[in-house]
Amino acid sequence: MKIALLGYGKMGKSIETIALNRNHTISLIVSDSNSDYDFSNSDVAIDFSIPSVAVSNIKKAIDAGIPVISGTTGWLEQYQDVLDYCNSNNGTFLYASNFSLGVNIFFELNKRLSELMSNTSEYTTEIEEIHHTQKLDAPSGTAITLAEQIIENTEYTNWTLDEPKPNEIHIEAKRIENVPGTHEISYNSEIDSINIKHTAHSRQGFAMGAVIAAEWIKDKKGVFSMKDVLNIG
Numbered sequence: 001m002k003i004a005l006l007g008y009g010k011m012g013k014s015i016e017t018i019a020l021n022r023n024h025t026i027s028l029i030v031s032d033s034n035s036d037y038d039f040s041n042s043d044v045a046i047d048f049s050i051p052s053v054a055v056s057n058i059k060k061a062i063d064a065g066i067p068v069i070s071g072t073t074g075w076l077e078q079y080q081d082v083l084d085y086c087n088s089n090n091g092t093f094l095y096a097s098n099f100s101l102g103v104n105i106f107f108e109l110n111k112r113l114s115e116l117m118s119n120t121s122e123y124t125t126e127i128e129e130i131h132h133t134q135k136l137d138a139p140s141g142t143a144i145t146l147a148e149q150i151i152e153n154t155e156y157t158n159w160t161l162d163e164p165k166p167n168e169i170h171i172e173a174k175r176i177e178n179v180p181g182t183h184e185i186s187y188n189s190e191i192d193s194i195n196i197k198h199t200a201h202s203r204q205g206f207a208m209g210a211v212i213a214a215e216w217i218k219d220k221k222g223v224f225s226m227k228d229v230l231n232i233g
Helices: 010-021 053-062 074-089 101-117 141-153 203-217 227-228
Strands: 002-004 023-030 045-049 068-070 090-095 124-131 158-160 168-175 181-188 193-200 222-224
Touching: 002 010, 002 053, 010 203, 023 124, 045 124, 045 181, 053 090, 053 141, 053 168, 068 203, 074 090, 074 222, 090 203, 090 227, 101 141, 101 181, 101 227, 124 141, 141 158, 141 168, 141 181, 141 222, 193 222, 203 227
Parallel strands: 002 023, 002 045, 045 068, 068 090, 090 222, 124 168, 158 168
Antiparallel strands: 124 181, 181 193
16 A cells, blocks of 8 residues: 655654554655645545645645545544535545554543543543644643543533533643653542543554554544444444
8 A cells, every 4th residue: 555644753753663563654744834735645544734734735635636534633624624625525524532542442442531530529531641742732632532532421511621611621731851641540539539641652542543543544534533443332
């Protein structure tokens, strides 16, 4: 399979290594500042760029008829626009806030725990996420996904990085050197606490998941998620 890499930072380089080890070819490498490229020699595109160019990258791949995988966060206010664009142009698109198999299982645990806690008023809910200092957005897309799952199943209506109101989930976003990604959900009461936590030890899990998603989505049409790729949930 011939893979176009849109964004060539640490994640892009990790994806390149895994893709080559799985006998794929890197057909195109696009830096974040480059807008002059084409997909004529590519089967699929993987976007790990920056928020300011992600939507343009995704739409350009859809225009070219190339399935596109995106793990870039920080642009999701335009997510519905991208979905509409993909569907109206018969494209193929998959976005994930996190491609790690372990994190996607963690999403399912978080969703189930929030369902179990939905009828208890004694607990407050908090999210802590820690990433490397080069991560541009805060909170992480993974933390937002976790918060949205909790909101869907509880009386919380929003999340915030600031001092929370009674109906808001507080997300604490920390940036520490050389931390690939840690996410922890805490339910706290005066009596006890319930915590679930996922800790990434390297970027390999994220990169592997992205390559597996690219392998899965080739020759498909439509909008998909990692739940489709992994057949979970």
